[in-house]
Amino acid sequence: MRKIIASAAAVALSAGLATASPAVARGGDHHHANDSQRLVKGVTVNGILQHLRAFQAIADRNDGNRASGLSGHVASLDYVAKRLKKAGYNVTKQPFTFAFSRDLAPATLSQTAPEAKDFETHSFDYSGSGDVTGTVVPIDLVLPPPAEPGSTSGCEAADFPAAPTGDAVALMQRGTCTFADKANNAAAAGYDAAIIFNEGQEGRQELLTGTLGEPVAIPVVGLSFADGQSLAQTDGAQVHVTTSTENDPNRTTYNLIADLPKKQARKVKHPDQVVVVGAHLDSVAAGPGINDNGSGSATILEIAEELAEAKPRALQRPVRFAFWGAEEAGLLGAEHYVANLTPEQLSTIYANLNFDMLGSTNYVRFVYDGNGSEGGQAGPAGSDAIESIFTDWFDRKNLASAATDFDGRSDYGPFIDAGIPAGGLFSGAEGVKTEEQAATYGGTAGAAYDACYHAECDDMSNISTKALHELGDAAAHATWVMLTAKQGLHPDGSIAPKKFSKKSAGLTPGSLHHSVR
Secondary structure: OOOOOOOOOEEEEOOOOOOEEEEOOOHHHHHHHHHHHHHHHHOOHHHHHHHHHHHHHHHHHOOOOOEOOOHHHHHHHHHHHHHHHHHOOEEEEEEEEEEEEEEEEEEEEEEEEOOOEEEOOEEOEOOOOEEEEEEEEEOOOOOOOOOOOOOOOOOOHHHOOOOOOOOEEEEEEOOOOOHHHHHHHHHHOOOOEEEEEOOOOOOOOOOOOOEOOOOOOOOEEEEOHHHHHHHHOOOOOEEEEEEEEEEEEEEEEEEEEEEOOHHHHOOOOOOOOEEEEEEEOOEOOOOOOHHHHHHHHHHHHHHHHHHHHHOOOOOOOOEEEEEEOOOOOOOHHHHHHHHOOOHHHHHOEEEEEEEOOOOOOOOOOEEEOOOOOOOOOOOOOOHHHHHHHHHHHHHHOOOOOEEEOOOOOOOOHHHHHOOOOEEEEEOOOOOEOOHHHHHHHOOOOOOEOOOOOOOOOOOHHHOOHHHHHHHHHHHHHHHHHHHHOOOOOOOOOOOOOOOOOOOOOOOOOOOOOOOOO
16 A cells, blocks of 8 residues: 555635635545545556556557457457446446447558659548549648638539549548548549548648548548648649558447445535546557557556555545546547436536546646636536646646647547536647747657657656646645545536537537547
């Protein structure tokens, strides 16, 4: 048992305000002051790394990955379930089916005429398999690109001219409609393969990858904006495209749900205010997913174990630790969980804390922007208070933090769509660190937050222990505050969720973690 050190700091959610602020524990609440630090001190980088090493070993034994629908994810699930059962939790595996896709071999794309040239490419999830050499046909491109995303390339059947004689390859531009719409329209128009390149605005220039959502009949691969523009401006271009994929529309995978044991749950003051603390357990098929999202899963597993060890005496509300499946296929595990709650069950979900990628090597301390203060869409009522728990913590530690939008790219999406307050942490993915961020957080400007995002190299060498320490402490602290604060997110202690649609939240199809448009 780790030595747990107590201190005299406590935090409560402020009643009726959009922020949470430190509060001095008084009288009978003194044990709350100790417990927050007990959990933070108990959650250690070494503990998180122990779980990450286990995930790495699992991936090593299972074709180098822990993807949903494959043996590595099942083994990861079994490992987490064993640890949680040993810690005393009631553990449930929730099965569901999903459309499974993976590459059996890397996709290739090369120009064969008028001159030979190789391009960096990647197949889209659910791409068909094929070997196509054909004429490139640009489809309603906007070059140079518009100032704001808005290309409709390939979004309508009328965009496609008749396919030329012989094999034909549609060249399309990212934009307003889903990748699936583009690919299916190309196939319906008689094209034998499709290339979709990035649109060209800042943040939309790198090699484009994403998901089609369900299997399509033709090979579909991505390109960077520069390569796509080059190909579009080459008269008489012909290309050779190869993909080798496996698609299964009905593969079974699982969520893992862990609740407090009944003996402890009976002591909770508000059993109908469940705090769901979640992280996705699956990796992409291309790699072991140690940062994405072994880091989030390992952190909440460590928090769960230390919470059980601390034996808290006065929880205001129960915790439910959730390890989501098939996030990389489009948040499918969290969506299945939320969609299968009855209205009564849904009404008991007090809030969702989401932890996705906490160990990026070129990290920023990103906090989900619950109040929309940075220009994005605000979360449901109460999300602002959750954001403040994290930002106040970092402020007291003299650590800078930055807001990141609720853009629908992780498992909070289905919760905020249902009107449930949410928040959490993120250390950065494929986005590029700015000069200003490098000056504030260290690291390398002009480089990705995670250079191994969705890649084979996302292994144990792709982890910042400093990021794990700083974000892991904040995650433990926020979890404890959400469970123990006597004051709720509203003056009456309730959530009172408001209607919150995907459209109003900006969570249109395509904003998922593995982009669909």
